[in-house]
Amino acid sequence: MKPAHYVNGVFSTSGAAFPLRSPVDGNQMGVVPEATRETVDEAVNAAGAALAGAWGRTDVGERCALLRRIADGVEARFEEFVDAEVADTGKPRELAATVDIPRAIGNFRAYADLAYGRPERAYPTTVPGWSGSGQALNYTVRRPLGVVAVISPWNLPLLLLTWKVAPALAAGNAVVAKPSEETPSTATLLAEVIDAAGLPPGAFNLVHGHGANAAGEYLTSHPGVDAIAFTGASATGAAIMRNAADHVTPVSFELGGKNPALVFADADLAEAVEGTARSTFTHSGQICLCTERVYVQRPVYEEFVQALAERARAQRDYGPMISAEHRDKVLSYYRLAREEGATVVAGGGVPRFGDERDGGFYVEPTVLTGLPESARTVREEIFGPVCHVAPFDEEDEAVRLANDSPYGLAATVWTTDLSRAHRVAPRVEAGIVWVNCWNLRDLRTPFGGVKASGIGREGGEYSLDFFSEPVNVCVKI
Numbered sequence: 001m002k003p004a005h006y007v008n009g010v011f012s013t014s015g016a017a018f019p020l021r022s023p024v025d026g027n028q029m030g031v032v033p034e035a036t037r038e039t040v041d042e043a044v045n046a047a048g049a050a051l052a053g054a055w056g057r058t059d060v061g062e063r064c065a066l067l068r069r070i071a072d073g074v075e076a077r078f079e080e081f082v083d084a085e086v087a088d089t090g091k092p093r094e095l096a097a098t099v100d101i102p103r104a105i106g107n108f109r110a111y112a113d114l115a116y117g118r119p120e121r122a123y124p125t126t127v128p129g130w131s132g133s134g135q136a137l138n139y140t141v142r143r144p145l146g147v148v149a150v151i152s153p154w155n156l157p158l159l160l161l162t163w164k165v166a167p168a169l170a171a172g173n174a175v176v177a178k179p180s181e182e183t184p185s186t187a188t189l190l191a192e193v194i195d196a197a198g199l200p201p202g203a204f205n206l207v208h209g210h211g212a213n214a215a216g217e218y219l220t221s222h223p224g225v226d227a228i229a230f231t232g233a234s235a236t237g238a239a240i241m242r243n244a245a246d247h248v249t250p251v252s253f254e255l256g257g258k259n260p261a262l263v264f265a266d267a268d269l270a271e272a273v274e275g276t277a278r279s280t281f282t283h284s285g286q287i288c289l290c291t292e293r294v295y296v297q298r299p300v301y302e303e304f305v306q307a308l309a310e311r312a313r314a315q316r317d318y319g320p321m322i323s324a325e326h327r328d329k330v331l332s333y334y335r336l337a338r339e340e341g342a343t344v345v346a347g348g349g350v351p352r353f354g355d356e357r358d359g360g361f362y363v364e365p366t367v368l369t370g371l372p373e374s375a376r377t378v379r380e381e382i383f384g385p386v387c388h389v390a391p392f393d394e395e396d397e398a399v400r401l402a403n404d405s406p407y408g409l410a411a412t413v414w415t416t417d418l419s420r421a422h423r424v425a426p427r428v429e430a431g432i433v434w435v436n437c438w439n440l441r442d443l444r445t446p447f448g449g450v451k452a453s454g455i456g457r458e459g460g461e462y463s464l465d466f467f468s469e470p471v472n473v474c475v476k477i
């Protein structure tokens with residue numbers, strides 16, 4: 001797979017090339033073209049021209065049929081997409097084959113169904129004493145925003161790219177997408193599938209490159225961009241917001257997190273341990289929904305810590321960090337944790353495999369205890385296979401601990417007390433609260449964070465609302 005831009009229906013590798021490295025062994029796998037400001041400008045102009053041309057004249061039925069054709073196209077090249085996602089991220093094949101690629105297909109199919117079946121409202125209005133019939137009809141129609149910039153991260157590359165592209169196209173927008181510089185391959189395959197599906201040139205465009213002072217920033221500060229949908233770090237979101245401010249460009253942000261788990265003494269402890277191991281170590285903690293703070297009611301605290309530590313030590317076939325830089329960042333937090341006085345109950349270092357993986361970017365699955373809530377390790381997002389476990393006594397204390405964070409993306413609550421579940425979950429300052437489960441997804445539900453974890457919601461009608469403008473038409477009868 002050779003990463004390429006896709007602009008106005010044409011593939012190219014214009015621009016300086018930068019290395020694409022395998023996170024598994026650190027070896028260079030290929031090169032990625034760095035889009036210039038001119039290439040980004042060409043992509044935005046192509047999107048605008050598509051809206052003024054054939055793509056702008058499509059109706060929702062035609063667009064949803066094209067989304068289904070894209071889904072079928074990805075499905076037909078399923079193994080190729082899995083190979084590319086595994087090569088770029090190093091994630092276990094089973095994860096890419098059961099989550100990343102099926103969800104990308106599901107994203108297109110879900111929005112084809114949701115957009116096509118979405119009703120609009122009408123209000124028959126009576127105006128007493130008014131001349132004529134004294135009646136009017138108010139109805140809502142929706143217009144696409146226009147040219148949408150989509151910027152996506154490296155952890156779930158195709159899942160998160162298509163989670164924005166699908167609803168943006170369904171709503172009639174034209175898209176310029178910039179995937180992470182770390183993971184260009186499945187985005188390029190997607191462009192091939194979209195090209196084969198027959199979308200008019202310029203409806204979907206793809207540019208590769210870095211973010212700050214590069215393709216990402218050229219795109220988010222471009223005056224021809226009508227909306228920005230971004231997933232990535234909170235600090236990056238703030239930088240993008242500053243660029244968007246000049247043109248008052250609307251933004252949809254899915255940002256960072258420091259997700260808590262609350263484990264009550266009445267929980268099914270084995271289920272809570274297994275669920276917290278999954279929510280901490282899946283994709284080596286490189287999912288925004290992963291748990292990094294665990295609060296366990298005191299009567300079961302010691303038992304829980306030991307059981308979770310055993311699960312950490314038992315982790316096999318886990319993947320690496322995406323890059324040497326990210327590996328070094330996670331290891332710097334492992335050092336910081338020790339400096340702040342943590343007990344490292346499991347992990348805390350670099351695994352030794354005795355094979356090519358020793359040249360890759362692996363870190364050990366890690367469980368920490370003993371830190372105060374004020375510790376940086378407990379407050380700052382690490383984005384690796386690590387969590388800190390602390391005890392609590394009362395329910396209100398647990399909620400306060402969970403909410404004592406600048407972030408508010410996701411949380412898990414483990415309890416067999418139904419009343420407690422329904423009391424606690426709505427009080428947690430997060431966009432998504434799972435009870436006795438984790439990452440169980442219904443694509444119609446609102447997805448997103450509060451505080452520094454994001455602005456707005458994705459999913460179902462929430463995405464379609466962001467990617468379109470409602471227009472109220474009032475007709476005197």
Ligand SMILES: NC(=O)c1ccc[n+]([C@@H]2O[C@H](COP(=O)([O-])OP(=O)(O)OC[C@H]3O[C@@H](n4cnc5c(N)ncnc54)[C@H](O)[C@@H]3O)[C@@H](O)[C@H]2O)c1
Pocket residue numbers: 151152153154155156160178179180181209210211212213215216217220231232233234236237239240254255256257287288381383409449453454
């Ligand atoms: N809330 C969510 O749904 C969600 C999902 C995945 C990842 N994340 C967050 O993303 C972070 C990890 O991903 P990452 O390292 O790719 O994030 P990142 O913010 O470094 O990069 C994300 C994307 O933004 C681009 N970018 C970077 N700086 C930019 C700038 N100044 N202007 C325009 N574009 C810019 C990058 O090239 C990349 O495509 C973590 O903080 C994680 O919590 C959040």
Ligand SMILES: O=C/C=C/C=C(\O)C(=O)O
Pocket residue numbers: 155156160163286287288289441447
């Ligand atoms: O890393 C963050 C994961 C985001 C997941 C979703 O956006 C989703 O499941 O729809």
